Amino acid sequence: MNDNEIYKKYLNKVKLIQKYNELYYNKNLSNISDFEFDEIKKEVLDLEKKYNFLKSKKSPSNSVGFKPSKNFEKVSHRVPMLSLSNAFNEEDLINFEKKIFNFLSYNKTDNIEYSAEPKIDGISASLIYKKGKFIKGLSRGDGKEGEDITENLKTINDIPKLIIAKNFPTEIDIRGEVFIQNNDFKKISEKFANPRNAASGSLRQKDSAITSKIPLKFIAYNYGYSNGIKINTQVEFLDNLKLWGFKINPFNKKIKGVKNLIFNHEYLEKKRKEIEFDIDGIVYKVNNFELQKRLGFAANAPRWAIAHKFLANNSTSEILNIEIQIGRTGALTPVAKIKPVKIGGVIVSNATLHNEDEINRKDIRVGDIATVERAGDVIPHVISVDLNKRKKDSKKFIFPKNCPSCNSKTIKDLNEITKKQDAVRRCISEGYVCEKIAIEKIKHFVSKEAFNIDGFGKKIVENFWQINLVKLPQDIFKLDYEKIKRLDGWGELSASNLKYSIDNKRKIGLEKFIYSLGIRHIGQENAKLIARHLKSSDNFLKLNINKNMNDLVDIDGIGETQIKSIKNFFLNKTNLKVVNELHKILSIKNAKEMKIDGPLKNKTFMLTGKLSNMSRSEAKSLIEQNSGSIASNVSKKLDYLIIGEKPTKKKVNTAKELNIKVLEQADWIKMLNKTS
Numbered sequence: 001m002n003d004n005e006i007y008k009k010y011l012n013k014v015k016l017i018q019k020y021n022e023l024y025y026n027k028n029l030s031n032i033s034d035f036e037f038d039e040i041k042k043e044v045l046d047l048e049k050k051y052n053f054l055k056s057k058k059s060p061s062n063s064v065g066f067k068p069s070k071n072f073e074k075v076s077h078r079v080p081m082l083s084l085s086n087a088f089n090e091e092d093l094i095n096f097e098k099k100i101f102n103f104l105s106y107n108k109t110d111n112i113e114y115s116a117e118p119k120i121d122g123i124s125a126s127l128i129y130k131k132g133k134f135i136k137g138l139s140r141g142d143g144k145e146g147e148d149i150t151e152n153l154k155t156i157n158d159i160p161k162l163i164i165a166k167n168f169p170t171e172i173d174i175r176g177e178v179f180i181q182n183n184d185f186k187k188i189s190e191k192f193a194n195p196r197n198a199a200s201g202s203l204r205q206k207d208s209a210i211t212s213k214i215p216l217k218f219i220a221y222n223y224g225y226s227n228g229i230k231i232n233t234q235v236e237f238l239d240n241l242k243l244w245g246f247k248i249n250p251f252n253k254k255i256k257g258v259k260n261l262i263f264n265h266e267y268l269e270k271k272r273k274e275i276e277f278d279i280d281g282i283v284y285k286v287n288n289f290e291l292q293k294r295l296g297f298a299a300n301a302p303r304w305a306i307a308h309k310f311l312a313n314n315s316t317s318e319i320l321n322i323e324i325q326i327g328r329t330g331a332l333t334p335v336a337k338i339k340p341v342k343i344g345g346v347i348v349s350n351a352t353l354h355n356e357d358e359i360n361r362k363d364i365r366v367g368d369i370a371t372v373e374r375a376g377d378v379i380p381h382v383i384s385v386d387l388n389k390r391k392k393d394s395k396k397f398i399f400p401k402n403c404p405s406c407n408s409k410t411i412k413d414l415n416e417i418t419k420k421q422d423a424v425r426r427c428i429s430e431g432y433v434c435e436k437i438a439i440e441k442i443k444h445f446v447s448k449e450a451f452n453i454d455g456f457g458k459k460i461v462e463n464f465w466q467i468n469l470v471k472l473p474q475d476i477f478k479l480d481y482e483k484i485k486r487l488d489g490w491g492e493l494s495a496s497n498l499k500y501s502i503d504n505k506r507k508i509g510l511e512k513f514i515y516s517l518g519i520r521h522i523g524q525e526n527a528k529l530i531a532r533h534l535k536s537s538d539n540f541l542k543l544n545i546n547k548n549m550n551d552l553v554d555i556d557g558i559g560e561t562q563i564k565s566i567k568n569f570f571l572n573k574t575n576l577k578v579v580n581e582l583h584k585i586l587s588i589k590n591a592k593e594m595k596i597d598g599p600l601k602n603k604t605f606m607l608t609g610k611l612s613n614m615s616r617s618e619a620k621s622l623i624e625q626n627s628g629s630i631a632s633n634v635s636k637k638l639d640y641l642i643i644g645e646k647p648t649k650k651k652v653n654t655a656k657e658l659n660i661k662v663l664e665q666a667d668w669i670k671m672l673n674k675t676s
């Protein structure tokens with residue numbers, strides 16, 4: 001193709017995008033799937049990258065339009081649809097089991113039984129049944145709220161519409177995976193990048209007649225809430241699913257012991273190629289439901305299950321450039337821009353190089369031929385470079401010592417525990433002075449786990465920042481929609497959709513609010529602990545007014561590192577301004593108590609000594625589940641000191657001096673059972 005032809009091809013595609021945008025935003029018509037749309041957009045961007053002379057004003061790289069998912073109604077999941085932690089090797093599995101043993105205070109001779117279920121790489125869905133009738137089906141969404149995709153799910157043959165089995169619970173939501181078998185995918189492979197995209201794209205079609213033409217399958221594996229279920233183990237549950245008319249994975253197995261889990265993993269990894277659907281690992285679930293209940297959940301994933309991933313796919317490609325990305329916490333992450341290469345059905349053009357130390361250790365340079373690995377949903381990374389193929393004139397990569405964005409000093413922290421220098425180099429600027437950090441902070445603010453503003457994607461944050469619409473989080477709530485609707489790629493409808501999404505988020509819980517601020521070391525779990533302890537946003541703001549963090553010292557789980565980080569956060573004037581303004585604009589709801597009227601309400605506990613048949617962690621989570629709170633030192637604020645075997649004498653004595661009640665484990669258990 002000569003330049004003229006390339007230009008024509010390019011312009012045609014740009015016009016196509018314009019046409020679909022126009023139909024979508026102004027006529028409310030969706031004539032192609034999101035995936036097809038994204039494919040065209042990608043082709044345009046790829047052409048622009050390849051040929052410098054191409055660039056139309058109407059290029060999608062200049063427009064900030066988005067496709068809000070207004071097609072489906074949002075519905076809350078009665079029980080959140082959480083994800084799973086990943087294990088990659090035997091060590092991870094040993095750790096997983098060790099944590100379970102510790103939590104349950106088991107000893108090594110106890111053998112835990114697992115349900116081992118091959119993990120299908122599809123799209124999860126929740127099917128709600130009432131009196132045996134399939135009444136509603138939801139996508140996972142953000143885990144808390146899904147989209148009502150009932151009509152599309154009804155087109156799937158594997159989903160029973162009416163169940164008359166005697167022991168089928170009167171109410172239940174059955175969860176499982178929607179997917180496409182590899183042989184079926186072959187027939188539609190020119191439209192989608194891989195089977196997973198095909199399943200997701202077809203499930204989110206507006207027109208269920210189109211969905212019905214795609215040969216989607218469903219395999220069931222779990223349930224969320226239920227009324228009237230009398231089943232004690234996962235394996236028994238899977239057997240029942242079959243009796244009720246669901247398909248279950250034919251390779252499910254009941255297994256004991258890490259060694260046997262590994263055998264099964266090796267067996268399935270070899271067999272993987274012959275199986276007619278894509279699997280990317282095996283999910284292990286503690287078989288006994290009673291134990292599952294005791295183990296409960298950490299921040300985002302259950303303690304009783306893990307996904308053991310298969311070895312990743314890898315390939316080789318040339319490193320074209322090494323760019324430094326700056327994260328929300330100032331971390332400088334080197335990223336290799338590689339010559340696009342297909343790995344496991346997906347085109348990869350970026351691969352992380354992790355940090356400065358990693359580059360030095362592996363002596364990674366621009367121009368090198370690198371082995372790149374991609375494991376399912378994990379970010380692709382460079383494993384090694386081929387020194388034999390290195391060009392003679394290649395130069396060692398010099399990692400910048402100043403922040404490439406704001407030129408501030410960068411440092412490597414000293415790890416308090418190991419007393420070693422961190423591998424990660426960070427930009428030391430606080431607040432919003434560093435452009436890259438500021439943008440990342442705003443992306444974090446609107447992200448799924450934080451404010452979860454629908455349709456406010458990363459690209460929009462970047463664009464709004466560049467055109468001075470959003471420089472600080474509070475600007476999001478003061479947007480000029482008249483201006484937005486006139487921007488390239490936007491219109492009346494898309495601007496009003498954005499306004500709707502943002503206005504929906506003016507009410508927010510304290511823990512989400514704290515998490516959204518992106519304070520270093522304050523992730524979801526710590527934000528929850530702080531919110532539960534402080535209860536109201538007024539108290540959170542007072543942390544600054546008093547310049548007094550003492551209040552946080554009492555929180556079990558919050559240590560010096562976190563407190564230091566919160567202190568630093570409040571010392572910055574811009575951060576203060578952000579928090580105060582948001583506090584004025586938003587309605588921040590007080591932190592929820594786990595069980596509002598639990599028998600331990602308004603009581604603070606502390607534990608000392610070894611408990612019998614129960615770990616510290618389990619005892620703590622039991623206290624919290626019953627509305628009590630936990631302190632980490634003996635002070636006047638403490639109501640009860642629970643003592644196990646060999647308690648710390650000093651703690652018991654101080655408690656007695658302060659007239660704090662000292663409880664034996666058995667008395668505390670009685671307290672728990674009083675009203676619950």
Ligand code: IVH
Binds near residue numbers: 084117123221
């Ligand atoms: S159990 C809290 N079982 O893996 C329990 N998930 O990362 C969570 N998946 O979103 C789900 N096969 O899409 C479970 N047998 C199986 C599964 C499975 C595939 C997917 C599912 C989920 C993701 C978790």
